[in-house]
Amino acid sequence: MTLSFATPSDPSVPLHVIAQPDLDTWLSSQSDQVTSWVRASGFTAALGQVVLIPGPEGTPEHALAGYGKSSGRARRRFPLATAAMDLPEGNYHIASGLPDDALATECLGWLLTGYAFDRYASQSPAKARLVAPEGVDAARIEVLANAEALIRDLVNTPASEMGPDQLQAATEALAQEFDAVCEVVRGASLLEQNFPLIHTVGRAAAQDPRLIEMNWGSAGPKLTLVGKGVCFDTGGLNLKPGNSMALMKKDMGGAANVLGLARMIMALNLPLQLRVLIPAVENAVAGDAFRPGDILTSRKGLTVEINNTDAEGRLVLADALALADEGAPDLVISMATLTGAARVALGPDLAPFYTDDDNAAGALALAGQQAADPVWRMPFHEPYETMIEPGIADLDNAPSGGFAGSITAALFLRRFVGDSRYMHFDIYSWQPGNAPGRTKGGLGQGPRALLTALPEMLDL
Template identity: 50%
Template sequence: MRALCKPFVAFRDPSYPGVSGLRVPGEILPRCFPEPSPLAKTSYLVSDDPAAKPITALTRDTFDAWLKAQSAERRRWVTQSGFKANPGSFCLLPGPQGELEEVLLLVDAQEPTWSYGALPTALPPGSYYLSQALRPTAASAAALGWWLGTYNFARYKTNGRDYARLVWPKAADQDLVTHTAEAIFLTRDLINTPANDMGPTALAEAAKALAKRHRAKCSVIVGDALLRKNYPAIHAVGRASDDDPRLIDLRWGTRGPKVTLVGKGVCFDSGGLDLKPASGMKMMKKDMGGAAHVLGLAALIMAQKLPLRLRVLVPAVENAVSGNAFRPLDVLQTRKGLTVEVGNTDAEGRLVLCDALAEADSEKPDLLVDFATLTGAARVALGTDLPAFFSNDDKLAGAVLRQGTVEGDPVWRLPLHQPYRQGLESKVADLNNISNSPYGGAIVAALFLEQFVSPTTRWAHFDIMAWNLAGRPGRPEGGEAMGLRAVYAVIAELIRRAPSRKR
């Protein structure tokens, strides 16, 4: 397997696997990262198979009529098998010789995608097809749900499972389904990869690989160059790590509206000198979930060849502890010129985002969207499955809510309640990075970020979990894309309504 290597200062135990012989502290050794797995490819959606078994997909509204039309033997089988007409439930229907003849599936009319997610692993190996003709939206939802049901993070552990296959529904948009599944798989893979293989260097390499795949341009500002180019907050947060902080900058497209995506790329968050407890630190490999989201969304946009000018900015850092770590009550400079007093080093995500947002805003994009695993307060307010978002534009917010419902990718708007802005006041700097109140933490964090975005810029900020605490059909435990499909639909809608413009 090809590896990505950079020097690092070694303080390894000589017995550590992969390190041979005695190493002198401070000696420079190559640090190698296993090559990231490629974008999801599948043979689990097939063009045709004469041996495929039919799947009859019903809703609660149509189930009773279907059951009534069946033979007495089949009605008895469905009833006595314990089948319940609940969304996602399925029943294997036997033929006259006891062979599998048909699959009965109950589909959730509100979220049809996930009703198909359990089938690839739950059905006997083989091929299946949807017996009813579906409208394009429903056909695409079925295909996407099936594909997402085959996801498995197999970078470190071989998966020997064979999945059931689905014949492509005739009306499905195969390109959109394929590109969406690949984008979600990429997002999940990046989040699931542990920090020893997904530090700032590796995250930058993943962005470069994505840019190369789509003939985009990708530049990276690394280490002390961040100071020379005026990204002081990014540098301050990441300088304590052996893996240097950096700003990843990807550009693609030459015409159409200007869309800029910013993603929080804290590859691991120890909390800094305000150190997290072990329980709070355990899942912090996912703190670069915002970066994973914007790279996945960019992959979908570029694969679909949307006519727009795309820019992706990812401040990639590790919030580590060392002698040069930034400290509580330090005052940091920012790209915008505002000074920030550090009330807590564990509120570092907003610090790296503020420099990236200021840079993004300087180009006056038509749409600016950021994703970040920013606050626990958003999870307290909405739970782990429902991402919070904020926007300074009511029309944009309405479009996000509407597309979230249409796509089965729900989000919920929280307010930029301006009276809470006073909680960010500092006696020695323009801003504090935290409030002195324990309440409304997600709103306060969004208000902090708003200081680095012009009022005239259409902006949306997503505060996401980026993680499934438990597995569900099509959504296994681990890294998850949240709000990605909703935002893509908003951007696609923007493209349809906007006149084409060149640089």
Template identity: 50%
Template structure:
């Protein structure tokens, strides 16, 4: 059980919380006994989004709490995150919460603290899990978000390719999944672009492969970009751009987070997780601009910029995934700044040639408050990644539409899978907001988990 949540047995003595919009506030206050109603009026509580008020009895003991949801047409789904502002103690959702599960999730996601290097200081506020909320489902979602965030937040000195593989191995052992790692000569020969990107680092590159579930079940393959740190290579990044590059393995973290939910729920699928894990470092044997690399698929790739390494390692991993024709193939990557320019940090970009898949992903994202936004695989831009010396250049000849041309490059390595989606995400929250504390962020995995559950239910 997550430490910020309390089972039903702990409900006795928990302080009731009433949620109110600006429209329902007067009615909520009138329903409170005196002196709590008088306290609310005396403190001029307006029910603005994210506001809270602890209301004491005549003896000064907090016996009721109010949570503001804001205007009725702009209610923040994770507004219950603000409950952490209340005095330490146990609370329970009393009234005004249209979706208790979303409220609990918002509260729990906001309770996250990364405490590996310093003492984490939780708020001391605990919330009783309502009877109507599926306890197991809530815990697996919280655990998946925590795993994703912990991996993203861990600095590169403590999270190299080997440590990322260890995290995947630990997850595989928990759910009795098969686990293997391809490295050394086998990696050089079978996955030449993964090897080329990681060869300059003293921490050897590798391809992590986790497989779980019945072999005759529908195949779902997840590919996650695992660049544990990105200097930019010989096209070195400026210091300001390098500062957050510990999070460049965010795609791998998201693949593992989604895998945790799938395995913990026991979804009847054949799950495979592929993570190319590398450090894009600088040394005498670093790959260079102008080099031509051979890919696993056989396509020759001209290197236009060594700071666009993520799509190279993804391409080799996608080629392997595509070889067994999975029913659904999804890759996650902190791939382009262009996606952030287009959509900002809160909206991951979704690319897929499958209109039905796109509509379904977007629908589930909206339903579980885990949004994405679709961008086009615009065929007119394919000419921008042509090469005069190789089959393809991995970056565009134009300084525009960088997220689209990166996706078009990846598309060249997926031929057999009937449904493929590429998700270009930020994996980071630059400031605290409801459900997303500052630091590593888990994005899109709840949407994809909801999609997979829906597909499973549709088959039964």
């Protein structure tokens, strides 16, 4: 599926975007016939309302889209997408009413209404197509929309067809598209090349565990992205209950989001050196599954006491982060669907991130607002370091007590990054219900904010 704007040369219907306070003013400049038609249709410019105004031959001559009040728009990610979903099939162009500072965001939201995951059953995405308005970077918006579609497709695909093999294939396809280099260490070779935690977590599954690496670009600052690729998480021997296992196909959402961000970076040809690392495993139950009470030695040499086999994501990320740090990058970013504690703290819509860099945090918070990709800074609270130190080993993968679960996970991961600047995202990567521009299912969280902030964070 390719999400794109309508061809400008094709016929299109003028679309007037009207906020509720501005309706009377707009009608005062219209003919009596148009005013009567709009009044008779019951159009009040409420958010998402649409009405078509016929011309002399009965075909649409104008379309109106209600933009509601500012208070209502503040509660929507893509307000105009509400109307785009209800407009009949056809091409439209913005004729008036949409503020310049909202154009790019609303255009992206409009394109995303065309997304549907139809691999297994037919779906009904919005059919109204938009001509890119003057003043927006249409090519960039299309890149963002199609990267989001990639993320959603990867997360939505069930584990029966999105195991480590398929995640590797998706990465290799992306590498081929942009002339990047992809290498894979898998199975017993993980032990030979010192990735013991990745091997241990994934060794009980039918598909071999692996570390997928993609490299692109030969000049500029070095950016390394590390994405959690747990393609399904049973919880291991600490088996999840059924209701907690229901969405575990999305436990590779960190990898999906990293690939989406990588696609944006490569498609926009940003002047940097990109490295992507994805530890891809399935946390399965079998006779050789790792056990509670085991003590494992990581690539970095730190020992980890296993107090819950369901806290496996931080284990596979640990080896990948240690490798990332060895390359002395300018910035390391990890993304993972890691803790339920993050959802309790911030819910499904806000993506928490951790960093010690105040300037980067400020740039990212602003970028999240600009890109309609909200993020929220959480603290690397150092007094909690003792919570991840069990005494019998260097680290505890699942501290007892239940407090500060997202923070302690982030602190755990930070132990595997040395001098490199580090940022960690604890994302949900799932839209619980349908919303304008965001269908229920897989969701990108953080990539657009990061893309917008990267020029400042890396002096591009």
